Amino acid sequence: MDNNEIEKKLESKNVKPTAMRTLVYKTLTDSGKALSLADLEQRFEKVERSTIFRALKTFEDNFIVHSVDDGSGSVKYAVCDEDCTCNIHDLHVHFYCTRCGRTRCMKELPIPNIKLPEGYTYDNAQFIINGVCPRCD
Amino acid sequence: MDNNEIEKKLESKNVKPTAMRTLVYKTLTDSGKALSLADLEQRFEKVERSTIFRALKTFEDNFIVHSVDDGSGSVKYAVCDEDCTCNIHDLHVHFYCTRCGRTRCMKELPIPNIKLPEGYTYDNAQFIINGVCPRCD
DNA sequence: TTAAACTTTGCAATAGTGTTGCACTAACTT
């Protein structure tokens, strides 16, 4: 994805496309998997952890990325679909490969609708499947 | 649950029922919800974090408790059912209340069976629902 | 065009969780 497209994208979500943000977004979208703060930090030596952290938070607040707690000990971030508002209808299963540590959005697998007992409300959900991915098998 | 029962329980799972372990187990089972290491630590001032930690690991290794990563930042632990071997058939949904922070096993809601794309294996899963519990509503 | 106002970034510090090595003590074995 080229920088121009990315800038448009961020602007369309009311986020000013600074150099850092563009870089973070580009890295996330190009990687094709979910990345942690530490993953991102490694990929560009020079940039401060806190800057990346704040870029991610800004993205998350504006439905540009969503976070996944895959149980690996660090939260990962993945780009949202175009029209995502991070609500129940946008939720999907995430797959965590216990061999390579890759976490992938399974956008083709929406989180199944569960009927909760009386009295519980349902705001959000995480459904993480652990196993071995095709690459590692 | 009285200490005698707990000791029987632990022995039946090949874990020597020390004073600390019995205490940890009792606290977990009496609380009726999932507790974190920090939660447990608080409940008994005197006992070392690492001792509780190791008790929990031992329990987990022996299918006495299972852990839940509810996204709150600390892993929680809950007692397993009698015949649990912590495999796919024992997996159930967990509910995390965003108001009170309580995490509850929903043993009545098994994790739905998902058909993964070709090439993925399925070893384990976590399905966490976030919302508001009846107490807090 | 320049000064004021606001936003973003870098740095340093901090809190919290999880984890381990090591020495001491308790329990079990012979």
Place this chain on the structure above:
DNA sequence: AAGTTAGTGCAACACTATTGCAAAGTTTAA
């Protein structure tokens, strides 16, 4: 009773996440 094994407490450490503050950059409005 002496030797061996298992459990506990303490201290240290690694790592993630998060924040205050000051410097740098950008935008706005005189």
